[in-house]
Each structure stands twice: as structure tokens, then as C-alpha cells.
Amino acid sequence: MTLSQRSLDHVKSASFIVLLFLAWEVSCVLFGISPIVLPPPSTVISTLIVQMPALWPHILQTLLTTMVGFLLGMVIGVALGAIVGVSRTAYNVAYPLLVGFSSIPKVAVVPIFVLWFGSGTLPAILTALTTCIFPIVVNVATGLATTEPEMEDVLKALGANRSQVFWNVSLPRTMPYFFASLKVAVTLAFVGTVLSETVAANRGIGTVMMMATASFDVPLAFAGLLALALLGILLYAVFAVIEQRICGWANRKQEFAMG
Amino acid sequence: MEAGLTSAMPTSRIAQLENVNVRFGKGSNAFLALDRTNLTVHPGDFVAMVGPSGCGKSTILKLVAGLLRPTEGHVFVAGREVGAERIGIGMAFQNPTMLPWLTIRENIMLPLKIVQPYAATFRRDKRTVFYDRAEGLLAKVGLTGFGDRRPWELSGGMLQRANLCRALVHSPKLLMLDEPFGALDQFTREELWSILQELWMETRPTVFLVTHDLREAAFLASRILVMSARPGRVTEDRQVDLARPRTLETTFQPEFTDLTNDLRRLIVEARQAKEPAQ
Numbered sequence: 001m002t003l004s005q006r007s008l009d010h011v012k013s014a015s016f017i018v019l020l021f022l023a024w025e026v027s028c029v030l031f032g033i034s035p036i037v038l039p040p041p042s043t044v045i046s047t048l049i050v051q052m053p054a055l056w057p058h059i060l061q062t063l064l065t066t067m068v069g070f071l072l073g074m075v076i077g078v079a080l081g082a083i084v085g086v087s088r089t090a091y092n093v094a095y096p097l098l099v100g101f102s103s104i105p106k107v108a109v110v111p112i113f114v115l116w117f118g119s120g121t122l123p124a125i126l127t128a129l130t131t132c133i134f135p136i137v138v139n140v141a142t143g144l145a146t147t148e149p150e151m152e153d154v155l156k157a158l159g160a161n162r163s164q165v166f167w168n169v170s171l172p173r174t175m176p177y178f179f180a181s182l183k184v185a186v187t188l189a190f191v192g193t194v195l196s197e198t199v200a201a202n203r204g205i206g207t208v209m210m211m212a213t214a215s216f217d218v219p220l221a222f223a224g225l226l227a228l229a230l231l232g233i234l235l236y237a238v239f240a241v242i243e244q245r246i247c248g249w250a251n252r253k254q255e256f257a258m259g
Numbered sequence: 260m261e262a263g264l265t266s267a268m269p270t271s272r273i274a275q276l277e278n279v280n281v282r283f284g285k286g287s288n289a290f291l292a293l294d295r296t297n298l299t300v301h302p303g304d305f306v307a308m309v310g311p312s313g314c315g316k317s318t319i320l321k322l323v324a325g326l327l328r329p330t331e332g333h334v335f336v337a338g339r340e341v342g343a344e345r346i347g348i349g350m351a352f353q354n355p356t357m358l359p360w361l362t363i364r365e366n367i368m369l370p371l372k373i374v375q376p377y378a379a380t381f382r383r384d385k386r387t388v389f390y391d392r393a394e395g396l397l398a399k400v401g402l403t404g405f406g407d408r409r410p411w412e413l414s415g416g417m418l419q420r421a422n423l424c425r426a427l428v429h430s431p432k433l434l435m436l437d438e439p440f441g442a443l444d445q446f447t448r449e450e451l452w453s454i455l456q457e458l459w460m461e462t463r464p465t466v467f468l469v470t471h472d473l474r475e476a477a478f479l480a481s482r483i484l485v486m487s488a489r490p491g492r493v494t495e496d497r498q499v500d501l502a503r504p505r506t507l508e509t510t511f512q513p514e515f516t517d518l519t520n521d522l523r524r525l526i527v528e529a530r531q532a533k534e535p536a537q
Contacts, residue, residue, distance in 0.1 A: 148354070148356055150352045150354050150356050151356040151358070153321075153324070153326050153350060153352070154350045154351075154352070154356060154425075155373065156324075156325070156326055157324040157325065157326060157348040157349075157350040157435065158347050158348065158349075158350075158370050158373045158374050158429075159346070159347050159348075159373065159374060160373045164373055168358075168369065168372070168373075169358065172358070172360045173358075173360075175360075247360065249359050249360045249409065250359070250360075
């Protein structure tokens with residue numbers, strides 16, 4: 001893919017977003033939709049800007065809660081994924097549990113966390129953690145468990161021990177799986193945080209949106225949604241850049257398909 | 260049957276199988292992959308193993324490489340029972356398994372990172388002595404200038420050349436080749452035969468080659484083992500005395516064609532012998 005083609009794709013992507021917002025704006029005006037039902041994007045954006053000083057602490061709260069929950073989820077997820085990926089027994093024992101656990105809607109878990117830890121930041125962190133951990137565990141385990149047996153044979157015949165196989169083969173080949181899961185997990189962590197904030201908290205975007213809808217301040221609720229979407233994109237982009245730097249080799253097809 | 264050479268000096272054995280049985284699976288699914296096999300291989304032998312599919316050729320390879328333990332019997336490599344200590348065996352499969360996050364040169368230098376005495380000085384020598392060693396090998400297989408490329412930029416034939424380099428970079432005493440050229444076209448394959456022969460003649464490692472291609476076996480090997488269908492057994496042990504270096508012209512000589520025809524007949528017999536058993 002040439003550079004000009006890539007920048008053309010960026011232009012296309014940007015204009016698609018602009019078009020979508022334009023269509024939203026136009027239909028609000030055209031069909032006379034009340035701002036209490038669906039505020040036009042111009043109102044949402046101006047609300048976000050005007051209310052920013054008041055919103056900022058909440059945005060920060062949500063961001064920090066999400067990051068703490070996500071980082072904890074990452075650490076625990078990698079540890080669990082490593083155990084499950086390396087040991088056949090651990091895989092057989094833990095996998096049904098993991099699947100069962102991930103099938104529980106996290107909404108149902110929040111009240112329990114609140115019961116245990118009171119309302120506020122802690123249950124939000126825990127909800128973010130439990131929401132984002134599953135894809136990390138599964139991907140790390142998959143990456144570790146699917147090393148080509150032939151590559152392992154080559155190394156073992158050379159006399160490599162387990163740690164040499166791990167550092168030279170298993171770990172690098174797991175990286176793309178790991179980063180793919182991080183991109184998903186970080187957006188899921190947001191879902192968890194906001195979920196918990198809407199149920200039991202007095203700070204954070206989730207709380208703001210609950211209060212906004214309760215007082216029919218729909219533009220503010222939408223401003224909260226917009227802020228969440230922007231934060232999500234931002235964090236996704238951060239991990240996409242790190243991924244590209246650490247394991248760009250896994251994305252070779254885009255660059256070399258033509259060659 | 261007695262498959263080894265007679266009157267061999269004990270010191271001149273690099274690999275030895277003694278009454279080896281290998282059984283896979285459990286209960287009613289169990290089967291004998293290798294049946295009371297005896298085999299003695301001398302340093303510098305180029306042993307090719309041919310036979311119908313599933314006859315245990317790769318099993319012998321894995322036994323000698325220490326990747327598999329015999330169910331019964333003993334496997335000795337370089338005077339020790341396998342499993343005690345590894346001697347840094349070079350290995351190449353049909354699938355080149357180059358690591359995509361490394362350059363071709365880094366892939367080739369990987370064994371130097373693992374096998375002693377190279378591993379001890381790897382950090383110091385990887386930009387000097389080892390670099391030159393990798394470049395030297397690349398030149399010999401016709402890949403000069405490809406050291407900095409990534410594996411996905413190379414064709415299958417080029418990857419297999421690099422694979423040979425990786426198998427040989429640490430000057431192993433034992434080289435295990437499991438159908439290394441099986442996925443290549445005829446022309447590339449014949450070219451790589453000559454390259455492999457050349458590399459082998461330089462350092463004379465002991466080679467175990469598993470192949471389905473009888474011409475490949477006859478072209479490369481100094482000794483050919485024909486194996487029977489499951490349970491695997493060495494049914495024929497033949498020296499190949501064709502002069503080296505062998506060339507494509509060699510393959511048109513009557514001795515060569517007679518040899519491959521003989522081998523073909525033996526394998527057909529081995530296959531038919533299996534039929535009633537099934």
C-alpha cells in the first residue's frame with residue numbers, strides 16, 4: 001500500500017465521520033426532532049465544550065478508574081493466560097470456569113461489588129477489571145499454546161531449555177495476540193467503569209449521564225457519550241501505536257501484499 | 260534384522276539404536292511405530308531413509324534428535340544415551356519455520372544463541388564473527404544480500420535455503436533433515452541437492468535424511484535404508500558408491516537409474532506386504 005493511498009484512506013474515513021454527523025444534524029432539523037429526544041450534534045458538541053470545566057473532573061475520574069482497572073486486568077490476565085497457555089492441565093481445569101465467568105453479565109456483578117466495598121471508585125475499578133480480563137487471558141493463552149511444534153523441535157534438538165524456547169519463540173509470537181486483546185480490553189474496561197458509575201458512584205461520566213437523564217438534560221447525556229467515545233478512540237489509538245512499534249512484523253500483509 | 264555395518268569400531272559410531280521399539284497411543288489405539296530396530300551410523304555417513312508413509316522414518320529421526328524416547332531399547336548418540344545431554348543437533352523440516360519477527364540473518368544465527376560454545380560469546384560476536392559466518396552461508400546457498408530481509412519477503416525455495424543455513428550454522432555433528440525439499444518444485448529441488456551436497460562435503464556432518472523422493476535419496480546419500488510399512492523395520496540397508504560430487508548427469512547413469520528402480524521395487528513390496536495385515 002503506497003503512502004498516498006493510505007492518506008487517501010484517512011481522508012475517506014474522516015469525511016465519512018463528518019458526513020454521518022451532517023446527516024444527523026440535517027435530519028434533526030428536517031424532521032423537527034426535539035432536543036429532549038435527540039439533540040443535534042452541534043448542540044452536543046457545544047454542550048461538551050461549554051460544560052467542560054464541570055465535566056473535566058468526571059472525565060478524569062472515569063479515565064483513571066478505567067486505567068487502574070485495565071492495568072490490573074492486564075497484569076492478572078497475562079498471569080492467568082500464561083498459566084492456562086503453558087499447562088495443559090490448567091487449561092482443562094480453568095477454561096470452563098473462565099467461560100462461565102465471562103458469560104455473567106457484569107451489570108449483575110456491580111451490586112455485589114457495591115455490597116462488599118460500598119459505592120464509589122473501588123467497585124468501578126473491579127467492574128472494569130472483570131469486564132476487560134477475559135479477552136486478555138484467552139489471547140495470551142492462545143498465543144502461548146499455538147507455537148509450531150516443528151519450531152519447538154528445532155530448538156529442542158539444539159538443546160534449548162524451556163526458558164530459551166519461551167524467550168526466543170513463545171513470547172515474541174504471543175505479542176500480536178496480546179496487543180490485539182489490549183485494544184479490545186481497554187474499550188471494554190470503559191464499559192465496565194461507566195456501568196458501575198451509573199449504578200453506584202458520585203463521580204465519573206456514568207454518574208453525570210445518570211443525573212443528566214434524570215433531569216432531562218439530554219444534550220449533556222449525549223455530551224457524556226461523546227466524551228466516552230473520544231476517550232475510547234484515544235486509548236485504542238495509543239495501544240495501536242505501541243502494537244505497531246513492538247510487533248509491526250505481524251501486520252506485514254498490508255505493506256507487502258503487492259510485492 | 261541386522262541393519263548395522265559389520266565389525267565397526269565402537270569409537271566410530273555416532274548414533275546407535277539397540278533393539279528399539281516405539282509404541283504410540285494407549286489401549287486399543289496403541290500401535291507399534293518401530294519394531295526391534297537396530298542401526299549403527301558412523302560419523303560422516305549420509306543416511307537417507309525411504310519407505311511408505313507412516314513407516315517410522317521420522318520416528319528414527321526424532322529418536323536420534325532426542326525428541327522422543329524409545330518405549331524399549333536404547334538410543335546412543337555420540338557415545339551417550341540420548342536424553343542425558345544434548346549435543347546441538349541441526350534440524351530442518353519441510354516447513355521452514357523461519358521466525359517472522361527476525362530477519363533472515365537473525366533467524367540463521369538463532370542456533371548460535373543457544374548452542375555452546377557459541378552462546379557464551381553471542382552478544383560480543385553477533386556483529387562480527389557470527390555475522391560473517393551467517394553471510395558466508397548465505398553466499399553459499401545463493402542468498403547474498405538477503406540477510407536483512409524478513410521471511411515473508413522470500414519465496415519457498417529461498418526460505419528452504421535459509422533453513423539449511425540455520426541447520427548448519429553451528430557446525431553440528433548431526434544434521435536431521437525431514438523431507439526438507441518436499442514442498443519445492445523439481446528444479447529448485449535439484450538445485451538444492453547440489454548445494455546440500457557441497458555443504459556436506461565441506462564439513463562432513465552425519466546426516467539423517469527422510470525423503471519420499473528416491474532420486475533425492477540416491478543423489479545425496481552414502482547409505483540408504485528402506486523401511487517396511489508399519490510396524491516400521493529396516494528391510495534393506497544399501498551403500499551408495501556413486502562418485503562425488505554427483506551432478507545431474509549422474510542421475511542419468513545406468514547405476515543411478517538401476518538403484519532408484521531397485522528402491523522403488525523394494526518399497527512397492529513393502530507396501531504390498533502391509534495389505535493382508537490390514
